[in-house]
Amino acid sequence: MNIKIFRFSIPFRSNLIINNIDLENRQGIIVSVSCMGQTGFGEASPLESFSKETLSDVLWALEGLIVAVDNCSIGEARELAKLHLSSAPSAAFAFDTALYDLEAKINNKALRYFINAEALEYISVNALIDEDLSLSNKTFKVKLSEKNIFSLVEKIEVMCGKIKNDSKLRIDFNGGLDLSRSIRLVKEIKHLKDKIEYLEQPLFNDQFCIEDTSELRLHSDIPIALDETASSFESIQKIVNYNAADAVIIKPMQCGFFSEIFSIKRLLDDSGIKIIFSSMYDGPVAFQASLNLASALQIDSCCGYDTIKLFKDKNLFAVKINNGLIEMNSDIGLGIDLNYIKEYVFHD
Incomplete structure (x- = not known):
């Protein structure tokens, strides 16, 4: 070897x-x-x-x-x-x-078929709200850093009014709110619950986050998702134990070995919690690995793979997103040719 x-x-x-x-x-x-x-x-x-x-x-x-x-x-x-x-x-x-x-x-x-002969042929992808709203995506995402509740409510109402009737909005707060503000917010936007898929990581990821998010769910008619808090099997086990989330966003590279990711998937399936895969601004190899895992594990929720457009040359990733879908290729292994990225690779 x-x-x-x-x-x-x-x-x-x-x-x-x-x-x-x-x-x-x-x-x-x-x-x-x-x-x-x-x-x-x-x-x-x-x-x-x-x-x-x-x-x-x-x-x-x-x-x-x-x-x-x-x-x-x-x-x-x-x-x-x-x-x-x-x-x-x-x-x-x-x-x-x-x-x-x-x-x-x-x-x-193909790697996905090596793991699971019934792997998915297509992976659904969310779009960002600042993109063309005529896109066929059924799920749009927005990041909000505002802390004023009145401003937040106004912005969320405007965004919910922009998307199509059959589309849903994911709102990511990146841990920008405290528990009292979060409880107040979910009550103020209760009337928009049919347009919002979930509120993502409303509370700061500290030692109290899981317990406080569990408390928040008791006050919310809108589903709550956790992202930064869900970084390992142990943290996700605690989320399950505290009934702290309706959905969990997984960044495979943060989780480590494939066996750990398989265990997380079984745990969340058994607990009835939605699982979503997302990119950590991965490079082409990790991106394809995550994509193959999503396919092999039959992740049918919209995944956060819209990060490739942030790179100067998105063709390095060997995928195309059409109508909110990535079609998996049939090449053996990861399905990526490293010759495409050799100009960016170097020895120490």
Whole structure:
């Protein structure tokens, strides 16, 4: 088994401000794993303020693993990865993606079909409210940072009036409200409940968030979704235990190994909680991995894969969104040709 690590840096169309951090490029690491005449690829691109590990942490963890898995089988490498990468979820996701991509190629199957023979052919995608509202998307999303309740209510009423009668609105507060404001807001917009799919992460992601969101749900006729709070199996188990969400947004790279993501899906299905996959401004390899997982796990809710338009060259992602749908390709493995992104990949 031969493992290599490469750095990449892919420019955004314009600088992106994420939690007061100014990003010009999306940076990360691509892992390649070669065995039996095939090569699998994975991506680790932790994001400051979202991920618990840094890019340096990822490099350190992967370099330790490379020494450990020398001359190992795929199965042995996966077991050793659990020891070396458990504290760096994006590294775990990258290495597991590379192994699954490799196994799928060895078996001459698309990655999604290697996982599940009944994988979905299409993935639904939400659109942003600032896009053309004549789009065929059934779900639109908006991020609101306003804290004044009267202003919020006014803006939400205007946006609900803009979308079609058969469309729904997702409203993301990025943790900008406290519990008392959130309770007041849900009462003020109760009349719009038929137009709103859910309110996303209304409360700040701190140690009280899950308990307070559970309290908020008792006052709300509008579903509540959690995003930043749902970053691991343990956090999602607590969300379930407290009955704190109607929907959970999963960013696969934050969750780590595929087995962890499979367990999360089973837990949420058993609990009757809607699951939505979303991108963490992923690069092309992680984006395709997330897309293949959404297909394999039959995620039929609209997913947050509209981030590709934020990149200078969205063709790097090898997907097209038409009428709110991504059609999965039938190429073996991840279905991405790294030759398309080679100009953005470099050695340290």
